[in-house]
Amino acid sequence: MSNRLLSLLIGFAVVLLLAYSSIFVVNQRQQAVVIRFGQIKEVYNTPGLYFKMPFAFAGADRVQFVSDQALRFDLDNIRVQVSGGKFYEVDAFLIYKITDARRFIGIVAGGNRDDAEARLRTRLDASLRRVYGLRGFEAALSEARSAMMQEVAADLKSDAENLGITIEDVRIRRTDLTQEVSRETYARMRSERLAEAELIRARGNEQGQRRRAVADRQVVELKADAQRDAEILRGQGDAERNRVFADAYKRDPAFFEFYRSMAAYGDALGTGTSMVLSPNSEFFKFFEQSKGAAVAKPAAPAAGN
Secondary structure, eight states: OHHHHHHHHHHHHHHHHHHHHHEEEEOTTEEEEEEETTEEEEEEOSOEEEEOOSOOGGGOOEEEEEEOSOEEEEEEEEEEEOTTSOEEEEEEEEEEEEOOHHHHHHHSGGGOHHHHHHHHHHHHHHHHHHHHHTSOGGGGGSTHHHHHHHHHHHHHHHHHHHTTEEEEEEEEEEEEEOHHHHHHHHHHHHHHHHHHHHHHHHHHHHHHHHHHHHHHHHHHHHHHHHHHHHHHHHHHHHHHHHHHHHHHHHHOHHHHHHHHHHHHHHHHSOTTOOOOOOTTOGGGHHHHHHHHHHHHTTHHHHHHO
8 A cells, every 4th residue: 555655656656747848828928939849839918827848847838928018228428420520428338128038038048138138238339329420419418309209219110120029219318518518608608698698788788888978968958948048047037137227227216326326335344354545535525424414413403592
């Protein structure tokens, strides 16, 4: 019984081992390629449970898995020359998918993805240099950027299809000036801005001088108008004063002469004024008259008597 049980157990283990080595699973992220005696027997790209010949010795069925996802690789710091002759640094990346696993395994040794990406990287580098070489730097910053990426993808399409790969997208992540071009561009921009500042400053000075000239002219005109009006008013005032004096003189010439003399005395004989004049001077005639009037005044009552 023990030998029979042992035989059954051994037989069962062999069956399990054969079943295990004959079954493989394909998930949603993979494709499975069955290789029999060095030749591709079958390709499975639908998720599920599949069978093959047990074991892989002596070149029997061997399963190789390849990705069924969209894959990406980046190409950084590519030095490209634009149509103007200057150099720029470009970063780009490529999105691709293995759509023909049979061709991919057959062309790329061992189905090594790194080898396939190395081929695509070389082709992408050359295509970027060509596309940028036909355009100026501004094209990568304008609406032409989309057309440039499509052109690069078209360049890669043929080589990618030969590898069993489909190019899904090409993107340019960065386009920057090199250090040399950056310094030159900065110096040029600085010179342009300084020239623009000088032009603005010159225009401002010109406008300032023009406005100051207008303001100065207006000041002169206003002063002239004010002085003219003042002279007119002063003339009118003098004329009115003279008219008043003339009218007063006509009414009482003696009083007017007396008034004028009193005003002259007030102007001439101020505090601390010293004058050397003859007593018989015409200037003191009213003093003489007032003195005579003072002498004659006492005699008036006697006459009344």
